Structures are given as C-alpha cells and as structure tokens.
Amino acid sequence: xxxxxxxxxxxxxxxxxIAELIAEGIRFGGVEAKVVSVHEIKKExxxxxxxxxxxxxATYHGEMMQGMxxxxxxxxxxxxxxKPGGSFGAFGWSGEAPDRIYDTMKNVFNMDMVSGSLRLKxxxxxxxxxxxxxxxxxxxxxxxx
Numbered sequence: 001x002x003x004x005x006x007x008x009x010x011x012x013x014x015x016x017x018i019a020e021l022i023a024e025g026i027r028f029g030g031v032e033a034k035v036v037s038v039h040e041i042k043k044e045x046x047x048x049x050x051x052x053x054x055x056x057x058a059t060y061h062g063e064m065m066q067g068m069x070x071x072x073x074x075x076x077x078x079x080x081x082x083k084p085g086g087s088f089g090a091f092g093w094s095g096e097a098p099d100r101i102y103d104t105m106k107n108v109f110n111m112d113m114v115s116g117s118l119r120l121k122x123x124x125x126x127x128x129x130x131x132x133x134x135x136x137x138x139x140x141x142x143x144x145x
Contacts, residue, residue: 002031002143004084005050009038009057009065014090017123018132019056022088025136026054031143033136038067044078052084052143054136055105056118057097059089064097072104084142085111086135088118095119114138 004026008019016037023033034050038057041047055075057068087101098117106113118135120128 002051003049004031004033004052004054004139004143005047006033006035006054006056007038007041007071008035008055009068009071010090011058011060011065012090014120014122015056015058015088018088018090018118018120018128019054021123021129021132022054022086022118022136022139025133026140026143028133028137029140029144031140038065038071041071041074044074047075047078047080052139053080053105053111054086054088054139055101056088057101059091059095059097062094062096064089064100068097068101072101076108080105081110083111084114084139085109086114086118086139088120088132088135090120090122092121112142114142
C-alpha cells in the first residue's frame with residue numbers, strides 16, 4: 001500500500017486541522033497517510049519510506065513559517081524528485097506560503113505535483129473541510145496509480 005507523509009507548520013492550529021483533513025482524503029483512496037509537525041522532522045532520513053509528500057505552512061507576515069523553510073532545505077537533499085506531492089496552508093490576509101512551497105516542490109525538487117496548492121483561511125469556513133478532503137483525494141489518486 002502506498003504511503004503519504006503530510007508535514008505541517010502551524011501558528012494557531014488551523015494548518016494542522018487542514019493537514020488532518022487532507023490525510024482523511026488520501027485515506028479515502030486506500031492510501032496510508034501520516035501527519036506530523038515540521039518539528040518532528042530532524043534529518044532528511046526522517047522523510048524516507050514514503051511514496052508521496054504534502055507540505056503545508058501558515059502564512060505569517062507574508063512568509064511561510066521558519067520551520068517549513070528549514071524543512072524545505074532538508075528535503076532538497078532527500079531525493080523526492082518524481083514523487084507525487086502537494087502543498088497547503090492557512091492564512092489570515094495574503095496566503096503566499098502554500099504557493100511558495102508548491103513552487104519549491106515542483107521546480108527545485110522536481111516532484112509530480114497535483115494541480116495547484118490548497119489555500120484556506122480555516123478548515124471550518126466556506127466548505128474548507130470538503131476542499132481539504134478533495135485535495136487529499138487528488139494526492140491519493142496520484143499515489144494509487
């Protein structure tokens with residue numbers, strides 16, 4: 001069974017909630033999904049053993065959280081090229097972090113990304129639960145191939 005790793009960096013807990021909903025969507029497709037905080041990834045070998053990756057960060061003052069920046073530098077050496085991926089995040093005003101993560105995963109890591117990043121103000125607002133689960137389903141489809 002394919003396995004996905006969802007790594008999040010959060011400030012208020014919203015990005016964690018989105019990560020958990022994405023994991024549900026991935027599991028709907030029969031793919032295993034593990035959700036971890038960015039602080040649990042200490043070395044590039046912590047990324048080993050997964051078939052796909054979804055990284056997410058809240059946007060804070062127009063930037064992704066520092067923990068996610070550190071993770072991306074670590075992941076650059078982890079050999080993720082060609083693997084399915086996605087990015088997501090919660091935001092209050094601007095929401096740049098998920099797109100910056102997506103661009104890094106696609107253009108620097110050369111991953112097989114789903115179409116676009118997922119940007120939500122909150123998982124509970126405006127259909128956010130469904131949107132996050134659907135994003136997970138899209139990732140799961142790439143992994144189930």
